[in-house]
Amino acid sequence: MGELILGLYVFTLATLVGVELIRRVPPTLHTPLMSGANAVSGITILGAVIVVGTAEGPWVTWLGAAAVVLATVNVVGGFLVTDRMLRMFRRDSER
């Protein structure tokens, strides 16, 4: 139970921090913000590699392997495409 409560603390506080940080993001950055945040949600990759790395049955291994592939696409693709977008943003004076 203690671990669950601690988890709820982390969840609640992180949500508040997220709300405070993201409220200030200007509309011009909404797409990169979304795809960057999206890449962060690939954090589930940690769970996926633990599942595969310590799997004891074929079922769990394949489930985990699928999770690793999906999460890696999410992480790698998400960060790269966000960077590709952000590289394009320029001020008038920088052209």
Add this chain to the structure above:
Amino acid sequence: MALLAQQLAYIASAVLFVWGLKRLGSPDTARSGNALSASAMLLALATTLIAGEVISWTVLLVALAIGSVAGALLARLVQMTAMPQLVAVFNGFGGGASALVAAAEFLRLDASGAQGGHPALLVTIALGILVGTVTLTGSFVAFGKLQGLLPGRPVTWPLQRVLSGLLFIGLIVLGALLAGVGAELEFVAALDGWEVLALLGLGAALLGIALVLPIGGADMPVVVSLLNSYSGLAAAAAGFAIGNPLLILAGALVGAAGLILTRIMCRSMNRSLANVAFGAFGGAGATATADDGERPVRRTTTEETALLLAYASSVVVVPGYGLAVAQAQHETRKLMDLLVERGVKVSFAIHPVAGRMPGHMNVLLAEADVPYDRLLDLDEANPEFSRTDVVVVVGANDVVNPLAREADSPISGMPILNVDEARNVVVIKRSLSPGFAGLDNPLFYLDHTLMLFSDAREAMADLAREVRELK
């Protein structure tokens, strides 16, 4: 000791995530913010691989390699106009991965026979599977709509809300069964854990489809934002299931980000989330065409428009989804350059829900090398229109529809760009067809509105040529 080192590395990674997100908030620092988030992810992954007591590396490394190559290729090859589709797909993958992690954790517990004593843990597993799978299938329906593989209009069926509601209740019951509720009942005890799990996944998959199909194409900014939020929540639920605080933290950050964007999008349409989700808004299309023949519009030509633009002192361009569809962003920028050379003040007014995802127009214009300090948001743009010589509306419709200011229209109260306050309005449009809301647009019939019937890209290219020849 090793465990302590691992947790410290996770904390460092958490700090980097928050810091990265903070730096994502300004165009000057956003790129480094994204890099910080990426390094946080790398640190967390490396820590997990080192500390995770991995016994079977082969499958793991192959899966990582496949995912990396596929992700990198997608990120490199996608066109900027297709960004909403790509984000939808990535959202879906993230949600799917979280659902799979939760499912694997359940199977592990089930195999070890240890699940009996952990009802709370099992609830988080059920939540991870539910939210993750809804994100997966919902995102793919959204992708289908954005890509034009599925109809963009709202797809509805009889008793749609009732059926979705029943499905949702059924899923809650399955989740409760998974958590061990009713284990003393005979028919429940007869079910294998994985059978309940499979039913839960299947039902959640259906629910994701049933929730997104009835939502129309122009409401996609809300859907994509909401699915973004779900993908974070699914990761957080998976974090609870496997007891990893970093998943909870990062998932919550993403959940908050998606939620805020969802709220901004809803407010920009003056509609509640419930109305977007269940309103089956738009695409009716019947109200608009009735009086086409009767009310005259003032048609114009590219020659006339070019003169108007070239001799204006200030021009505001209002882009919409039509600009993306026509891939007209580069031609628009060329026209902007020519006008700026002539001393015309050019800016762009961007409505929050223009396009198919939050900030869609900004990215397109950035791709075409339009500097971001020329882009005005709704609040910045509206005071400018009364001082503007020419507004050029290209591929936008509902976001400039003055009906929003009247009491009894379907878009009443939606904040719009008040382009009708400008001295001249040029609307570039292929025909008089109504916008997504299926409403006629009184803007088109105003005395100072000129209609330029053309494809957006052709029109912009023609205008640029005409302006160049004026010298």
